[in-house]
């Protein structure tokens with residue numbers, strides 16, 4: 001679904017304020033996978049997501065999405081995006097917010113209505129279709145944003161800290177809902193987060209980035225089976241959390257005495 005090959009992004013090259021945000025990133029994401037990007041603040045996670053979305057061009061390297069250059073995938077609307085702020089249009093009802101990508105595609109009225117109703121049911125907001133965003137809680141707004149991103153059934157969902165501004169309970173509930181929706185739709189997800197717990201709970205793989213210039217230093221396979229709430233208490237889950245934490249700290253942190261529950265922590269695979 002996604003292939004990043006030697007992708008580097010330098011902002012303001014040759015000028016004051018030159019920043020290498022992403023350096024030589026290689027990453028392959030298969031269809032139906034859930035991959036998180038995690039790393040210290042400013043390491044280039046959002047930039048990597050924006051490169052996949054073709055919102056910024058790479059300085060070098062290639063980005064392929066759905067088997068085509070990223071720019072083509074953007075034009076074909078092969079992905080939906082969800083950000084930390086729901087970014088809904090205040091003057092549109094919930095239903096009309098969800099219909100927006102379909103309107104842009106020129107989908108007819110009745111099909112738009114039907115699809116929006118289906119999406120709102122998926123995120124549990126059918127009763128709120130006629131409400132305006134300001135009448136909803138932050139978590140509900142974020143669910144509308146997810147419904148909107150999925151409205152025209154993109155094969156790929158790009159999410160940039162979508163639950164970052166929510167309280168812990170809401171965040172955990174939405175994590176469960178997101179996994180349920182992805183399982184129902186088969187959507188591939190690339191998910192940027194600061195939270196190790198969140199990355200481990202959601203992902204099949206966690207890509208760990210180093211401090212700027214952001215490199216993908218490790219990719220950790222997370223094999224936890226079906227993500228029920230009980231998984232959050234499982235020793236294997238804590239093992240993976242420890243493995244990601246160690247990868248974030250770098251090789252020096254992988255000292256057995258510090259490992260604790262990481263005795264069950266899985267091996268970390270370097271991917272350049």
Ligand SMILES: Nc1ncnc2c1ncn2[C@@H]1O[C@H](COP(=O)(O)OP(=O)(O)OP(=O)(O)O)[C@@H](O)[C@H]1O
Pocket residue numbers: 011012019020021039040041042043044045046047048194212
């Ligand atoms: N449009 C831009 N112009 C210039 N520099 C930029 C631009 N966008 C990002 N940067 C720089 O690139 C680096 C990486 O930023 P980015 O937002 O990708 O990091 P991040 O890992 O997502 O950070 P955070 O976790 O704090 O959100 C930062 O130093 C940032 O200042």
